[in-house]
Amino acid sequence: MKILLLNPNTSEVLTTQLTEVATRYAAVGTEIVPATGAFGVPYIANRAEAVIGASAALEILAQQHDQVDGAILAAFGDPGLGAARELFDIPIVGLAEAGMLTACMLGKKFAIVTFSTALGAWYQECVEWNQLQDRCCAIRMLDQPFNSIGAVRDEKEDLLAELALAAVRENGADVIVLAGAPLSGLADRIRHRVPVPMIDCCAAAIKQIEALVSLNLKAPETGTYCRPGAKDTTGLSAALAARIEHRS
Amino acid sequence: MKILLLNPNTSEVLTTQLTEVATRYAAVGTEIVPATGAFGVPYIANRAEAVIGASAALEILAQQHDQVDGAILAAFGDPGLGAARELFDIPIVGLAEAGMLTACMLGKKFAIVTFSTALGAWYQECVEWNQLQDRCCAIRMLDQPFNSIGAVRDEKEDLLAELALAAVRENGADVIVLAGAPLSGLADRIRHRVPVPMIDCCAAAIKQIEALVSLNLKAPETGTYCRPGAKDTTGLSAALAARIEHRS
Amino acid sequence: MKILLLNPNTSEVLTTQLTEVATRYAAVGTEIVPATGAFGVPYIANRAEAVIGASAALEILAQQHDQVDGAILAAFGDPGLGAARELFDIPIVGLAEAGMLTACMLGKKFAIVTFSTALGAWYQECVEWNQLQDRCCAIRMLDQPFNSIGAVRDEKEDLLAELALAAVRENGADVIVLAGAPLSGLADRIRHRVPVPMIDCCAAAIKQIEALVSLNLKAPETGTYCRPGAKDTTGLSAALAARIEHRS
Amino acid sequence: MKILLLNPNTSEVLTTQLTEVATRYAAVGTEIVPATGAFGVPYIANRAEAVIGASAALEILAQQHDQVDGAILAAFGDPGLGAARELFDIPIVGLAEAGMLTACMLGKKFAIVTFSTALGAWYQECVEWNQLQDRCCAIRMLDQPFNSIGAVRDEKEDLLAELALAAVRENGADVIVLAGAPLSGLADRIRHRVPVPMIDCCAAAIKQIEALVSLNLKAPETGTYCRPGAKDTTGLSAALAARIEHRS
Amino acid sequence: MKILLLNPNTSEVLTTQLTEVATRYAAVGTEIVPATGAFGVPYIANRAEAVIGASAALEILAQQHDQVDGAILAAFGDPGLGAARELFDIPIVGLAEAGMLTACMLGKKFAIVTFSTALGAWYQECVEWNQLQDRCCAIRMLDQPFNSIGAVRDEKEDLLAELALAAVRENGADVIVLAGAPLSGLADRIRHRVPVPMIDCCAAAIKQIEALVSLNLKAPETGTYCRPGAKDTTGLSAALAARIEHRS
Amino acid sequence: MKILLLNPNTSEVLTTQLTEVATRYAAVGTEIVPATGAFGVPYIANRAEAVIGASAALEILAQQHDQVDGAILAAFGDPGLGAARELFDIPIVGLAEAGMLTACMLGKKFAIVTFSTALGAWYQECVEWNQLQDRCCAIRMLDQPFNSIGAVRDEKEDLLAELALAAVRENGADVIVLAGAPLSGLADRIRHRVPVPMIDCCAAAIKQIEALVSLNLKAPETGTYCRPGAKDTTGLSAALAARIEHRS
Structure with a gap:
């Protein structure tokens, strides 16, 4: 196909x-x-x-x-x-829909983890459009600038792994949805650092x-x-x- | 201003x-x-x-x-x-936001009344975007074609008055929100035929x-x-x- | 009129x-x-x-x-x-209805800010009566006594400005609804200290x-x-x- | 006691x-x-x-x-x-609270059945105040006048039994809450005519x-x-x- | 009976x-x-x-x-x-149903307090099955092992009283539902230490x-x-x- | 795999x-x-x-x-x-989870269509367990007995196609979820008779x-x-x- x-x-x-x-x-x-x-x-x-x-x-x-x-x-x-x-x-x-619905088969609550606070309001509307508010326990975002959109996943790798961990510990996330096209490919590199399933939305x-x-x-x-x-x-x-x- | x-x-x-x-x-x-x-x-x-x-x-x-x-x-x-x-x-x-929020001060439940079924799915998303699902008891739509968009409010005046009445009787609407820019101006002509307040969204x-x-x-x-x-x-x-x- | x-x-x-x-x-x-x-x-x-x-x-x-x-x-x-x-x-x-519905045109989430914890339970019921729970992110209240009801807006001006700011920073409020008849008139004095729109309910x-x-x-x-x-x-x-x- | x-x-x-x-x-x-x-x-x-x-x-x-x-x-x-x-x-x-919470132990959905449409808007607010909207499948009301408030339970006995039956058949009620102080005592007389448990709110x-x-x-x-x-x-x-x- | x-x-x-x-x-x-x-x-x-x-x-x-x-x-x-x-x-x-519905007659929000984090996911599903999410403000759990299931209520008495108090202060609980069959009998011993009504589910x-x-x-x-x-x-x-x- | x-x-x-x-x-x-x-x-x-x-x-x-x-x-x-x-x-x-989540990518509202009213209460709980109530517009069930569980999909093929059609017309279903293991395999035979996508849950x-x-x-x-x-x-x-x- x-x-x-x-x-x-x-x-x-x-x-x-x-x-x-x-x-x-x-x-x-x-x-x-x-x-x-x-x-x-x-x-x-x-x-x-x-x-x-x-x-x-x-x-x-x-x-x-x-x-x-x-x-x-x-x-x-x-x-x-x-x-x-x-x-x-x-x-x-x-990407969002696929990632979030896939997450629903892996836990009760997923957290969305992404690289910039600028994305939060829009992502929140996306969760609501999918009527998945009851399944989304948090949208966690890094709050510092980044150098280039094509390399943000490399530059922020450690911080994003830590943020995912915080979403698990502080928000009770059962699954992490790593959000934003610029983060595609990152999940395979950091999933060993996070104690719950982590979704790469492009893969999903x-x-x-x-x-x-x-x-x-x-x-x-x-x-x-x-x-x-x-x-x-x-x-x-x-x-x-x-x-x-x-x-x- | x-x-x-x-x-x-x-x-x-x-x-x-x-x-x-x-x-x-x-x-x-x-x-x-x-x-x-x-x-x-x-x-x-x-x-x-x-x-x-x-x-x-x-x-x-x-x-x-x-x-x-x-x-x-x-x-x-x-x-x-x-x-x-x-x-x-x-x-x-x-227009939708103003009409619906105004309606909230006039009743518990409003119905949206409009001239074409083609509008229903979009209007439903609009109600949800405003998180007013609990206040909207129905979206009622005429299901027949019309001649011209500029004159649909004249052509369908009687049918829209009847549809508003049906929304009151069958859906329990406390307020009618007459929806769609092409219907602006109609409320003043038909409000005497409907037993609840009727909102003209442009006026609102x-x-x-x-x-x-x-x-x-x-x-x-x-x-x-x-x-x-x-x-x-x-x-x-x-x-x-x-x-x-x-x-x- | x-x-x-x-x-x-x-x-x-x-x-x-x-x-x-x-x-x-x-x-x-x-x-x-x-x-x-x-x-x-x-x-x-x-x-x-x-x-x-x-x-x-x-x-x-x-x-x-x-x-x-x-x-x-x-x-x-x-x-x-x-x-x-x-x-x-x-x-x-x-006052509450007008303030909250007006706030809905200015942001996704409003916070109610008021001068006494004694008001919280009643205000919460008021939010629910209006079915606006999904739009209200917090009810923030001062927790210290005040001298006179007619002067509480003067006495607590600084504290209320700080509380509004806290509602923005900690609760994600997009709009502040300054609540309680005794606070009418205060918004005009403190809105420059708060980074989001602030509603005076009497004005609304x-x-x-x-x-x-x-x-x-x-x-x-x-x-x-x-x-x-x-x-x-x-x-x-x-x-x-x-x-x-x-x-x- | x-x-x-x-x-x-x-x-x-x-x-x-x-x-x-x-x-x-x-x-x-x-x-x-x-x-x-x-x-x-x-x-x-x-x-x-x-x-x-x-x-x-x-x-x-x-x-x-x-x-x-x-x-x-x-x-x-x-x-x-x-x-x-x-x-x-x-x-x-x-009375409402006791009747509705008791009904929650007997079925998933209860219907409120009462003797006058004049009561509907208020009862609906009562359901919402108790946050039991998801458990209440219908409020069914007789729509004809009655002779005396003290005898309405006798006068309308048959109609109320039929209305309860309709709530079961048409609204999927698992339990009937017979509502209104004037109907206290009626449940014992008509429960044999209704195929689900029927609550007398005063008894509850x-x-x-x-x-x-x-x-x-x-x-x-x-x-x-x-x-x-x-x-x-x-x-x-x-x-x-x-x-x-x-x-x- | x-x-x-x-x-x-x-x-x-x-x-x-x-x-x-x-x-x-x-x-x-x-x-x-x-x-x-x-x-x-x-x-x-x-x-x-x-x-x-x-x-x-x-x-x-x-x-x-x-x-x-x-x-x-x-x-x-x-x-x-x-x-x-x-x-x-x-x-x-x-036990859960009886405890939670009884709590609904004593406050707006109840908190579930229990002795082990192992119980949390299941209890959460129980709250949802009863459709009481809007009434449950928190599920608070002790996070340390205990010696024997028959004596956990004695061993953890002090910690459970403190946890109940934390649910009142931090989660705004109006009522405490002391949850888990092993805690039956404890409420009578510690209710004087908690400023809101406390439910023993077996008693309820x-x-x-x-x-x-x-x-x-x-x-x-x-x-x-x-x-x-x-x-x-x-x-x-x-x-x-x-x-x-x-x-x- | x-x-x-x-x-x-x-x-x-x-x-x-x-x-x-x-x-x-x-x-x-x-x-x-x-x-x-x-x-x-x-x-x-x-x-x-x-x-x-x-x-x-x-x-x-x-x-x-x-x-x-x-x-x-x-x-x-x-x-x-x-x-x-x-x-x-x-x-x-x-089966239910896979069918319903897949349906969410094809429409706003899905209807569950199945062969016996005996299944309704359980299926409803399943929808709620998945927190998909807002996406499920109806559970439609045949109400007549069938001869054998292994042949019910053949015996009721016409009636199920008609019921699916009714769910589209009367309940506004955007997608049909054909539910129950005994109906697996049927969707491929009747999807041409229904104007919206139809999910075979085993295939999903x-x-x-x-x-x-x-x-x-x-x-x-x-x-x-x-x-x-x-x-x-x-x-x-x-x-x-x-x-x-x-x-x-």
């Missing part, structure tokens, strides 16, 4: 890291098709940037959805996930999208993610306009 | 209708500054269109926020409301933004709607890029 | 302070009609005193409701608010009651706040008996 | 009925001390009347609390229950207050129901003023 | 302690019939042991249910309580089962605890098989 | 059906190891039978856990899932356990599913006693 690994951030370095992790965890026969946001910010950290990232994600999907079997929306926070499911017929999972997402594609499902013809009727558009890209107007 | 009445839909006719209602309910000394979405769809009905509408809203705010005292995000569903509050320092209210929004502007508040320097730090951008409009990059 | 500013406490000094604040924030054309509880305690702090204050409030409304366009129930905790809405046809808002209440009166609503003919049918009474004041017995 | 059976309604006939049921279910050695509200309405049906009934209840307790071991607040809706617990040191239970209340008195508990010295500090009062009855002022 | 005091643990010493407490609090005319689990562990502390304890409880009930009027499932956590209610027609209460359970037996209820013929239809079994004890197969 | 497919029911025919479905959906390299409950009932339908089935499941796991990489608890309702996770170090998923479970085994997780050393300390046992099977006593 072909899986679109859609990074709605503009950082190519993140796409590379995500692709490396997804490939490592992919099943035999799964092909990863990477894509990077054409506009926006290097890494999405808040609701304003998520609005822009969601648009970037819809653009990529409009261009490539008919060439793949499923897609991963590869930013924790899952910008535009509901919108993407409405517009396109293939299964799509978000590739397994979950493989699961969905395998399950022989149909696109919904009604309900919350049913494709909306055709509508006129103004000022959109050709691919996205065509999709909304039912010309593709 | 000057209030930006921001219609994130591309329909000028809706801007005109909204302006007419806002002006009717505005206090002495309130000036309404209308604006219409430069790209997107004639009326936003779902999450995919809301992603686009949210971008359109951020664009307008980037251009005009420093010339007004407050803003109304004039689409029920409030596309990009959280994003807008992060990026800009003025008070901003959404002008009163609520006037309230916020009057209250002598400060922009948050921390917390969920604190302005994010400067960040590089790629491919955005000049005004929006300048705001995100802290050049304006 | 004429707004009854109903202080259900027996302290005239509080009525004077509340009137001063309401007048400062009132729109052009709004006339404030102050009234003070005829029996009860100097300031209501708990459920037992709220029962008595609610009776006092109903008495005042029974006497004056037909001479005003709306009323403010001017004790945080809103004693008898639901009862008042049942019995009388004019819009009525409570005058704006909210103005909004409701402006919205052209009808009294409910059914639902939770519909006026009950006539019923015989024993031992009540003439005005309240007349209202319950449908003789007025 | 001596148990004050406090009817906050003014109807002596209800006091008689309640006393008869309480006596029938009381343990050997329990003495019932009946009391009737001195002012208010014949039967409390809404929040306005509950404010008055709560005052009446506090009056009776102020006069008699030191002569009994515990008290039953004998109106479903439990007007002033929290207030009463604050002011007085003896255990006190409400006498068992629960006996339980509390037996359990060797202490009055709280802190927490939500701790007695408030002394406070001056104006215009209250001698007994209530003395209690609030800590002179008794 | 005859009450089966069913200890699903294998420790006879706990049965003795529980019987002593139940007898002390039982009404005149109540006969306690003690029983001890025939297989399993000395004291149930987690979900795995609760599965085994639930089986042991069903066995005892299968043998003795028709010789008693009601039963107490005497392990906090109430292993198999729902199962027991399905299979048998007599009223049955659990005997009062609650007496209440249920007194209330003249019927076994459900439908709903969640209705007896399941007959079904074939394999490999079960004679008594349990007979009950499931409707041969007894 | 080797996956234990643990059927806690005693019906070999169900084990055969489940194995057939799991094998069909398993990835290349996954080996299914089937096992059937040694005691209990042909199919578990309620809490009483789930207690017994949970014991049967623990027995099988005690015997085989060290020979496999993961396990599926193959009865919807997931009897003993928490207990199994505590006692054993391998990943384990339940094999994909989810493959995901968990692939994710390189560690067994928890603390938290809710940490293995309990060694404890003496009485009267248990050799394998289970050894595991609880830490001799294996």
Whole structure:
């Protein structure tokens, strides 16, 4: 199967890291098709940037959805996930959703651990959108600046391991969800330092999208993610306009 | 005070209708500054269109926020409301938020009544985003097509009055929130036919933004709607890029 | 419009302070009609005193409701608010309700900050009655005695500013709701010391009651706040008996 | 033990009925001390009347609390229950509280069945005050007038049995809580007609207050129901003023 | 009335302690019939042991249910309580359920205080099964080993009193639920050291089962605890098989 | 990888059906190891039978856990899932859990559709144990008897397709979770008749356990599913006693 690994951030370095992790965890026969946001910010950290990232994600999907079997929306926070499911017929999972639902099979309470306080308000909304507030015991964030988004996982490795440990000891986390596309790949390096299961969201997402594609499902013809009727558009890209107007 | 009445839909006719209602309910000394979405769809009905509408809203705010005292995000569903509050320092209210919170002072349970089933899934997410699920007893929607978005409030006047009545009788609504920018102005015409208070969301929004502007508040320097730090951008409009990059 | 500013406490000094604040924030054309509880305690702090204050409030409304366009129930905790809405046809808002709903437009989480631990249990019930538990992150209270109810806002000004700051830092409050009629007027003096918006509930209440009166609503003919049918009474004041017995 | 059976309604006939049921279910050695509200309405049906009934209840307790071991607040809706617990040191239970908590030991979901739609909004608030919304599947009410409050249980016996049956069949009730002081005594007559356990709230209340008195508990010295500090009062009855002022 | 005091643990010493407490609090005319689990562990502390304890409880009930009027499932956590209610027609209460529901009549928030961290996860599930999360402010546990399960209440008396006090001061508990069959009998010894009411769950359970037996209820013929239809079994004890197969 | 497919029911025919479905959906390299409950009932339908089935499941796991990489608890309702996770170090998923969490990636609301009303109360508790009440819009059940548990999926195929359709139309289900081990394999036959995605829980479970085994997780050393300390046992099977006593 072909899986679109859609990074709605503009950082190519993140796409590379995500692709490396997804490939490592992919099943035999799964092909990863990477894509990077054409506009926006290097890494999405808040609701304003998520609005822009969601648009970037819809653009990529409009261009490539008919060439793949499923897609991963590869930013924790899952910008535009509901919108993407409405517009396109293939299964799509978000990094946050995949990480959190997987965590639910490993413990009662998970903690989200990430590298910057700037991400907290948006991640909280993401937990609520998934209606998983009762399963999330904490969002723990480092509060110091970092040098580069592509190397934050290396620079903060020790601090993130300690923060995960604090989430276990102080917040009662049964599982750690290591959050943020820039941290993909880190869990394998620090899980021996943390006494509970630790989720790499990119790894979880590739397994979950493989699961969905395998399950022989149909696109919904009604309900919350049913494709909306055709509508006129103004000022959109050709691919996205065509999709909304039912010309593709 | 000057209030930006921001219609994130591309329909000028809706801007005109909204302006007419806002002006009717505005206090002495309130000036309404209308604006219409430069790209997107004639009326936003779902999450995919809301992603686009949210971008359109951020664009307008980037251009005009420093010339007004407050803003109304004039689409029920409030596309990009959280994003807008992060990026800009003025008070901003959404049509849905203003209508629903006002309804909370008039009854225990409100029902949302609108003109198309296409709006239901998005409106439900809006109720949840506001954490008002316990106060919303139903979202009632007409299920037949309509002729034009600018005239749907006229065409469906009788049916909407009946639907509101059904929400009272069958769902126990204490208050009716007439939802959707295209229905602004209708409440005044049909409230005599419904036995409970009926909210015109545009009217509620002008009163609520006037309230916020009057209250002598400060922009948050921390917390969920604190302005994010400067960040590089790629491919955005000049005004929006300048705001995100802290050049304006 | 004429707004009854109903202080259900027996302290005239509080009525004077509340009137001063309401007048400062009132729109052009709004006339404030102050009234003070005829029996009860100097300031209501708990459920037992709220029962008595609610009776006092109903008495005042029974006497004056037909001479005003709306009323403010001017004790945080809103004693008898639901009862008042049942019995009388004019819009009525409570200090707590107005403050908390206004806060919902400014942040995700508000904290209630007040001057005495004696108020905590009652305020908690008030939050729950409004079904706003998910929006209230803390009720913070000073725990030392004060000299006089009319001067507590002066005596404790510094401590309350510090407590508000603690609610922001320790509880993650996005907005501060300064609670308790005796604190009305304080927000304007200390808001520069707190990094998030701070609500003066009396100011919020005058704006909210103005909004409701402006919205052209009808009294409910059914639902939770519909006026009950006539019923015989024993031992009540003439005005309240007349209202319950449908003789007025 | 001596148990004050406090009817906050003014109807002596209800006091008689309640006393008869309480006596029938009381343990050997329990003495019932009946009391009737001195002012208010014949039967409390809404929040306005509950404010008055709560005052009446506090009056009776102020006069008699030191002569009994515990008290039953004998109106479903439990007007002033929290207030009463604050002011007085003896255990006190409400009819609604006792009925609903007892029902929780007999099924997952209970339905409240009563004789008039006028009671619905108030009963709903009572369920919420007890935070038992997840256990209450319905409040079912007869919607026709009745002849006399003292005979409503006889007049409506068949209709109430049918309504209870409907709550089982249509709402999935595992237990029926027959609600309202005027229905005390009815359960024993109709329980053979309903396929699930049916609670007589007065019977439940006498068992629960006996339980509390037996359990060797202490009055709280802190927490939500701790007695408030002394406070001056104006215009209250001698007994209530003395209690609030800590002179008794 | 005859009450089966069913200890699903294998420790006879706990049965003795529980019987002593139940007898002390039982009404005149109540006969306690003690029983001890025939297989399993000395004291149930987690979900795995609760599965085994639930089986042991069903066995005892299968043998003795028709010789008693009601039963107490005497392990906090109430292993198999729902199962027991399905299979048998007599009223049955659990230690946890009885303790927590009784606490609800004494305060808004209760804390569970117990002797070992090993019990926490299971107790938390028990609170959730009863849907009392909003009433439970904390589960506080000692974190040191103890010498013998029959003497833990003596060995840890001081530490448990201090822990209860900490639950009041740090978690805002209005009531203490002293949890775990091994702690039965302790509350009477330490309640003078704690400023809020303290519940002995065994004492609460005997009062609650007496209440249920007194209330003249019927076994459900439908709903969640209705007896399941007959079904074939394999490999079960004679008594349990007979009950499931409707041969007894 | 080797996956234990643990059927806690005693019906070999169900084990055969489940194995057939799991094998069909398993990835290349996954080996299914089937096992059937040694005691209990042909199919578990309620809490009483789930207690017994949970014991049967623990027995099988005690015997085989060290020979496999993961396990599926193959009865919807997931009897003993928490207990199994505590006692054993391998990943384990339940049919219900896997089906419901997978459904969460396909819609906002799922409905559970099954073949007998006897299953409803237990399934409801399972939804609550997973804290997915907000995502489950209905449990729909056929209410007529069936001939044989091994052929119920054939006998009721049409009725179940219609019931699924009703759940979509009447309850607003975005996804159908076809529930109960006896229905495994049916989804592939009827999904063309239902307008939303339909989950076969056995298929979902094999994909989810493959995901968990692939994710390189560690067994928890603390938290809710940490293995309990060694404890003496009485009267248990050799394998289970050894595991609880830490001799294996």
